[in-house]
């Protein structure tokens with residue numbers, strides 16, 4: 448099983464959106480028995496809070512199945528629990544490198560670095576533009592899944 452963890456700051460907007468979009472993609476590709484998907488936040492600011500209504504709205508709009516969940520924060524011992532940590536922006540990756548230390552570089556990636564765009568995912572907490580965030584995350588997830596299929600011989 449290849450274990451994926453999407454990471455943002457609060458774990459209420461972007462990383463849960465990525466988690467549900469990616470889960471849906473791997474279901475479509477019949478890879479559910481090969482890839483597992485979770486998400487975490489680097490901050491404990493939103494700990495225990497539900498997924499943001501803006502994220503739920505986009506998931507519903509695009510018919511992406513989701514479950515009600517509450518924010519979980521990333522911990523040092525999560526390093527051994529996952530194979531890929533996919534940050535939404537460079538700051539998330541920077542915090543992860545500080546938390547995990549050592550040669551954690553190998554497991555940490557920024558989502559849109561798998562795409563030609565190579566930029567941060569806009570944070571809808573500040574932009575209020577959940578539709579743009581959805582488009583960017585969906586595109587990043589497509590490229591990331593292509594990468595995984597090749598890299599892991601799926």
Ligand code: 4NP
Pocket residue numbers: 455456457458459460461462488492493570571572
């Ligand atoms: P997220 O968005 O990292 O995509 O979940 C945010 C949620 C909460 C805050 C910032 C970003 N906050 O400052 O509380």
